[in-house]
Structure formats: structure tokens, C-alpha cells
Amino acid sequence: MSIKSINPYTLEVLKSYDEMTNKEVDAAITKAHTTYQNWKTKTFEEKATVLNKVAAILRLRKAELSKLITLEMGKLIAQAESEIEYAASIFEYYAKNGEEFLKDEKLEVEKGEAFIRKNSLGVLLGVEPWNFPFYQVARFAAPNIMIGNTILLKHASNVPQCAKSIEDIFKEAGAPSGLYTNLFIRGSKITKLIADKRIQGASLTGSEKAGSELAMMAGKYIKKSVLELGGSDAFIVLEDADIDRTVNLAILGRTINNGQSCIASKRFIVVEKVANEFLTKFKAKMSALQIGDPMHPETQLGPLSSEDALKTILEQVNQAVSEGAKIEVGGKRATIKGAFMEPTIISNITSKMELYQEELFGPVASFYVVKNEEEAIALANDTEFGLGGSIYTKDLEKAKKLANQIDSGMVFINHPTKSSIELPFGGTKRSGYGRELSPLGIDEFVNKKLIRVLSEEEKL
Numbered sequence: 001m002s003i004k005s006i007n008p009y010t011l012e013v014l015k016s017y018d019e020m021t022n023k024e025v026d027a028a029i030t031k032a033h034t035t036y037q038n039w040k041t042k043t044f045e046e047k048a049t050v051l052n053k054v055a056a057i058l059r060l061r062k063a064e065l066s067k068l069i070t071l072e073m074g075k076l077i078a079q080a081e082s083e084i085e086y087a088a089s090i091f092e093y094y095a096k097n098g099e100e101f102l103k104d105e106k107l108e109v110e111k112g113e114a115f116i117r118k119n120s121l122g123v124l125l126g127v128e129p130w131n132f133p134f135y136q137v138a139r140f141a142a143p144n145i146m147i148g149n150t151i152l153l154k155h156a157s158n159v160p161q162c163a164k165s166i167e168d169i170f171k172e173a174g175a176p177s178g179l180y181t182n183l184f185i186r187g188s189k190i191t192k193l194i195a196d197k198r199i200q201g202a203s204l205t206g207s208e209k210a211g212s213e214l215a216m217m218a219g220k221y222i223k224k225s226v227l228e229l230g231g232s233d234a235f236i237v238l239e240d241a242d243i244d245r246t247v248n249l250a251i252l253g254r255t256i257n258n259g260q261s262c263i264a265s266k267r268f269i270v271v272e273k274v275a276n277e278f279l280t281k282f283k284a285k286m287s288a289l290q291i292g293d294p295m296h297p298e299t300q301l302g303p304l305s306s307e308d309a310l311k312t313i314l315e316q317v318n319q320a321v322s323e324g325a326k327i328e329v330g331g332k333r334a335t336i337k338g339a340f341m342e343p344t345i346i347s348n349i350t351s352k353m354e355l356y357q358e359e360l361f362g363p364v365a366s367f368y369v370v371k372n373e374e375e376a377i378a379l380a381n382d383t384e385f386g387l388g389g390s391i392y393t394k395d396l397e398k399a400k401k402l403a404n405q406i407d408s409g410m411v412f413i414n415h416p417t418k419s420s421i422e423l424p425f426g427g428t429k430r431s432g433y434g435r436e437l438s439p440l441g442i443d444e445f446v447n448k449k450l451i452r453v454l455s456e457e458e459k460l
Contacts, residue, residue, distance in 0.1 A: 008074040008303040008339040033198040035178030040148035048095035053173035055091040074303040087138040098146035112454040118446040120148030122200035130156035143442035226434030230359040231387030234380035235265035238393040239273040253416030259363035263417040275369040286343040303339040310339040313362040320355040386428035388417030
């Protein structure tokens with residue numbers, strides 16, 4: 001069965017790739033395992049050289065690679081260019097700081113000395129999504145290659161050209177064969193790979209279902225796993241917020257990447273004193289968004305990643321309406337060719353509706369009105385997800401106290417949740433576990449080995 005690249009704007013098939021045979025997959029694992037035996041002995045300088053070359057090639061080919069992202073999953077071209085820059089900076093960040101992050105950690109002991117040394121683990125399996133096809137790979141691959149691990153990468157099936165190009169870039173950068181290997185396989189084969197004794201850990205960014213299956217297999221075979229799953233980030237607006245600025249940030253938070261981001265603002269929780277003003281301005285700006293060709297610089301909202309993605313979010317909206325929810329703006333498929341959803345705001349959502357606990361992966365905002373800050377925090381926490389969230393107010397000390405009450409891995413004040421190299425990224429509850437980026441991102445797939453030293457004369 002072939003793996004197809006389909007343009008969500010034109011709905012045309014761009015390219016097809018044959019799925020790897022079981023024999024080819026086994027050979028890839030063998031090669032990665034063999035390469036690991038040598039790669040783990042390389043100096044930090046040697047490993048950093050490869051990462052820096054990867055970064056340089058990404059920047060050199062930014063125009064070509066950005067276009068590839070937009071063609072395969074519909075990201076606005078300017079955002080695609082930013083993604084390539086960001087991915088390059090991640091490789092550079094770990095090349096520059098990896099040695100410092102991985103240095104020995106001395107422990108205080110009465111006699112002799114003791115320290116923690118961070119050793120590599122071996123071959124790692126990464127399962128990455130389509131919504132950020134270069135950035136997501138970079139934040140998994142860069143720190144782990146710097147540690148001394150080798151990478152097998154199963155990318156999303158709807159971005160195969162992006163997937164192949166990343167492997168090609170590693171080859172061009174002079175990486176040894178087997179350091180980074182792209183696997184053209186179906187998701188159904190992932191669990192079998194985890195059982196392989198040569199693979200020492202796995203990381204997945206994706207759906208709850210896929211994450212649950214991977215975690216179950218990793219637990220069965222006693223292997224470390226990191227999961228970054230869905231999110232339903234709260235966007236809390238207090239009565240002293242600058243409404244005009246906050247509405248502009250609400251548009252950014254909800255429509256970034258055409259609304260297809262795990263950390264996109266999804267549940268807009270507004271204190272009743274300013275709810276009408278916020279909603280009126282929010283509706284006006286959502287309605288005015290220019291939908292169209294993601295390659296065009298003036299387009300503000302591109303297509304969803306696929307027809308299936310569009311079908312899913314339409315079903316969610318229609319189900320909520322049938323249960324009593326109200327469409328404030330949009331709510332339908334856009335009347336142009338391609339997998340387009342109208343910018344949508346939906347209100348009157350109750351806890352009895354299916355939508356209340358679901359993630360909306362597209363330009364659809366859930367709108368809630370609450371009486372006060374206490375109700376806002378309670379509603380923000382009344383979700384199975386716990387990835388990010390944001391609070392909008394002029395009172396920063398109050399915001400810090402409220403942030404401490406939100407059950408999530410990240411809380412931003414006066415800005416939607418955002419990824420940044422130096423900041424740890426990850427969630428709680430059904431949003432997953434583990435952290436990526438920052439110094440914490442290099443700390444997941446390591447053997448934190450205790451080394452205890454005593455002279456022949458010393459006794460414990």
C-alpha cells in the first residue's frame with residue numbers, strides 16, 4: 001500500500017511512496033543499532049558538528065522546504081518559513097548547549113566522591129505528527145542525537161515528502177548512515193517495533209489513542225516513553241484585561257497553524273463584566289479573516305490538513321448544535337474548494353455535551369461566560385487535558401496566583417501558550433508526560449548513572 005502526499009488546498013495527489021517491507025524495517029533497526037555502538041563514543045564536538053550542519057542546510061533550503069510544508073498540510077507560507085527557522089535554531093541550541101546540559105552532577109558525600117553521569121540509551125523511536133512536520137522532529141531528534149542515541153522516525157502519513165527531506169538533510173550533513181532513519185510505515189506497525197529489543201525508548205506526539213497504545217506497549221516491554229498528546233487550552237479573560245489587545249491575541253491563539261495546534265487557545269473563558277464586549281469584537285475579527293490559498297501572503301486562514309480532518313470537526317460542531325449549543329459565527333464548511341472550515345465561535349456549551357470534553361483541532365472557538373475568577377479557574381480545570389493555558393489581566397501578581405491553581409504543564413500570562421527553545425514543553429493528565437525543549441528536553445532518554453568513588457583506604 002502506498003503512502004500519499006495530498007494537497008489539502010487543491011485536493012490533488014502530489015506524490016506516492018511505497019511502504020517499507022518488514023525486511024526493510026528490520027534492516028533499518030539493525031543499521032541504527034550498529035551505528036549507535038560507534039555514535040555513542042563520539043565527542044560532543046563531533047556530534048554538534050552534524051547538528052550545526054543540519055541547521056545550516058535547513059536555512060539554505062528554507063524556501064523549498066517551506067513550500068513543501070504548505071503543499072502537504074496547508075500551513076500559511078509565512079508560518080512555514082518560521083517553522084523552518086525554528087527547527088534550525090533547535091538543532092543549534094542543543095549543539096551549543098548539549099555538553100553543558102549533560103555534564104556530570106556532583107553529589108555531596110561524607111567520604112570519597114559521587115556523581116551522576118548521563119549516558120545514552122540506544123536506538124529511539126519517534127512518532128511525529130503532521131501539524132509541525134519539521135519542528136516536532138527537531139525537538140525530539142536534536143537533543144537525543146547530542147546525547148549519543150540514534151533515531152528511527154515514523155512521521156505522519158500525510159507529510160511523506162517532508163519526512164523524506166529530513167532524512168536527506170541528515171545525509172547531506174554528513175551524518176553516518178543509521179543515525180537518523182525515516183520509516184515509511186503505517187501507524188499500525190508501531191507497537192510491534194516497540195517490542196524489538198534493539199529499541200530502547202519511544203516518544204510520540206499525537207492523539208490520545210495513539211499515545212495510549214504506545215504507552216501500553218512501552219510499559220509491557222519496560223521501556224521509557226514520552227507523550228505529548230492533545231490539549232484544550234483555556235484562554236481566561238479577567239475584567240481588567242485590555243479587551244482590544246486580548247481579542248487580537250485570541251485570534252492569534254485560536255487560528256495559529258489554521259487552528260491545528262495542540263497548544264492553540266481553544267476554550268475562551270470570559271468574566272461576565274466584559275463578556276459581551278469581548279464576544280462582539282471576537283466575532284467581528286473572526287468573521288473578517290481572509291480564507292484562501294495558503295501560498296498567498298495575504299491569506300489569514302488556510303485549509304485543514306485533510307478532508308478527514310474537516311469532516312471530524314464538522315461532526316463535532318453539528319453534534320454540539322444538536323445538543324443545544326449556539327453558533328455565534330461560522331459553523332460550516334467554507335464555500336471554496338479545499339478542506340476549509342469557516343472561522344467559528346460556538347457558545348451555550350454545557351458539561352453534558354460531548355464537545356465539553358473534546359479537543360477542537362481547527363479554527364473553532366468554544367466561548368464560556370463565568371461570574372468571577374473562581375468560576376474561571378474551576379472551568380479551566382474541568383477538562384481531561386492539561387497541556388497549556390493563558391490568563392489576561394493587568395494585575396500580574398493576581399495572575400501568578402491564579403496560574404498556580406491551573407492544572408496544566410504550562411501557563412502563560414497575557415499571551416497564548418507558545419513554544420520556545422529555552423522553555424520546557426509538556427503537559428499533565430491526558431495531555432501526556434515528559435518534557436521537550438529547554439535543558440529538560442535532553443534529560444528524558446538518558447541513563448542517569450551513579451558513579452561512586454572511594455580510595456582503597458576509605459570505607460563506607
